[in-house]
Amino acid sequence: MKNSTIRLIVILATLSIVGITIIQVYWIRKAFNMKEDEFQRTVTAALYNVAQEVYDINKTPAPANNPVKQLSTNYYVVEVNHQLDFSLLEFLLRTEFEKRNIVMDFEYGVYDCSSKCMLYGNYVPLQTSKSKLTNRTLPEWGNQGYYFGVQFPNRAGHLINQMGIWSFSSIVLLLVIAFFAYTLFVILKQKRLSEIQKDFINNMTHEFKTPIATIAVSTEVLKNPDIVHQPERLMNYTSIIEKENTRLKQQVERVLQMARLDKEDLGMKRESSDIHQLIQDAVRNTWMAITEKQGKIEVALDASRSEIQADKLHLTNVFNNLLDNAIKYCRENPFIKINTENTRKGILIEFIDNGIGISQENQKRIFQKFFRVPTGNVHDVKGFGLGLSYAKTIVMAHGGDISVKSEIGKGSSFSIFIPLD
Numbered sequence: 529m530k531n532s533t534i535r536l537i538v539i540l541a542t543l544s545i546v547g548i549t550i551i552q553v554y555w556i557r558k559a560f561n562m563k564e565d566e567f568q569r570t571v572t573a574a575l576y577n578v579a580q581e582v583y584d585i586n587k588t589p590a591p592a593n594n595p596v597k598q599l600s601t602n603y604y605v606v607e608v609n610h611q612l613d614f615s616l617l618e619f620l621l622r623t624e625f626e627k628r629n630i631v632m633d634f635e636y637g638v639y640d641c642s643s644k645c646m647l648y649g650n651y652v653p654l655q656t657s658k659s660k661l662t663n664r665t666l667p668e669w670g671n672q673g674y675y676f677g678v679q680f681p682n683r684a685g686h687l688i689n690q691m692g693i694w695s696f697s698s699i700v701l702l703l704v705i706a707f708f709a710y711t712l713f714v715i716l717k718q719k720r721l722s723e724i725q726k727d728f729i730n731n732m733t734h735e736f737k738t739p740i741a742t743i744a745v746s747t748e749v750l751k752n753p754d755i756v757h758q759p760e761r762l763m764n765y766t767s768i769i770e771k772e773n774t775r776l777k778q779q780v781e782r783v784l785q786m787a788r789l790d791k792e793d794l795g796m797k798r799e800s801s802d803i804h805q806l807i808q809d810a811v812r813n814t815w816m817a818i819t820e821k822q823g824k825i826e827v828a829l830d831a832s833r834s835e836i837q838a839d840k841l842h843l844t845n846v847f848n849n850l851l852d853n854a855i856k857y858c859r860e861n862p863f864i865k866i867n868t869e870n871t872r873k874g875i876l877i878e879f880i881d882n883g884i885g886i887s888q889e890n891q892k893r894i895f896q897k898f899f900r901v902p903t904g905n906v907h908d909v910k911g912f913g914l915g916l917s918y919a920k921t922i923v924m925a926h927g928g929d930i931s932v933k934s935e936i937g938k939g940s941s942f943s944i945f946i947p948l949d
Contacts (some may be wrong), residue, residue, distance in 0.1 A: 560691065633651070807866055
């Protein structure tokens with residue numbers, strides 16, 4: 529699938545999800561407002577009836593205006609123009625609320641004109657088993673006459689609980705968004721893996737094509753019967769075939785090695801090993817390559833403790849990969865420094881080079897399998913992008929860690945930490 533097609537699908541799907549979400553939020557808000565208006569009308573009517581009953585009991589005239597005032601979303605006050613008994617008020621409120629199916633916890637208080645303060649009445653748990661609250665205060669109203677106040681502390685939660693179908697649809701929408709995000713993640717991941725696989729196949733084809741072509745040319749030359757009379761030339765071409773065959777073998781082994789790592793079958797053979805000895809072996813392995821480029825390797829093995837339990841072959845391969853990269857990714861004569869030192873918990877190994885450097889963006893990806901740093905004008909750098917991924921896997925298998933510090937044009941520094949336990 530083309531990048532433009534995937535991008536269009538993602539944009540359209542995202543816009544659709546955003547549109548559905550906006551519509552859902554709009555209707556939920558509208559439904560909540562309707563429930564809120566219904567609740568306010570029901571509570572106002574219930575409190576109005578309570579006020580009328582209080583007037584009848586006290587035989588006082590009802591005011592011309594509505595005695596019920598809503599001071600906030602969950603707090604109401606009612607004018608009664610007479611002193612009230614707390615038990616009578618609670619009984620009237622319970623009766624009227626139950627009659628109108630207002631099954632919600634509430635608390636009430638009565639304003640005392642003599643003391644000019646709001647006296648707290650009680651917390652009435654109609655919906656929960658919450659115990660009575662004490663030392664509570666309810667807001668006072670500016671009116672200095674007799675009145676009582678009723679507050680619903682759990683009003684918002686109660687209204688939300690009544691919106692069953694809307695809550696269910698919101699959960700379904702969230703699940704759809706989650707599945708969409710996961711599907712999008714999988715698609716983009718598969719696309720990236722497909723591109724990586726394509727690059728890997730191209731790199732592998734190029735890596736195998738060159739030695740195969742060289743071997744083919746050499747064998748054609750060796751078919752000439754007269755070459756037996758030219759021993760130096762014969763030896764030269766047989767050496768070429770041997771060298772290219774070894775190169776092919778190494779490439780195949782590297783690919784098979786990564787396949788084993790994918791199956792988590794490292795085949796680690798831990799034994800007592802000297803890190804300094806392994807570094808020196810790696811230096812000897814790359815001595816010819818560094819000499820051909822007129823480079824130099826400076827070794828400062830300052831760690832006093834260098835004995836660890838490690839797989840010699842795998843760890844030597846890690847050092848070989850780092851040295852090989854330092855040589856390949858250098859536009860001038862390579863200069864490599866290898867330092868070791870002991871830390872409180874292990875040994876620290878640094879490989880410092882004067883190569884082309886790695887950008888901050890690429891530093892986050894260089895340990896990913898098949899990733900290769902773009903080399904600009906350097907087109908002759910070969911490889912599969914497996915070396916650093918392999919190095920990180922092996923170092924972590926030894927309980928350690930590997931990191932990089934680098935700047936473009938100023939070289940790179942790879943640090944490997946391996947515990948001594």
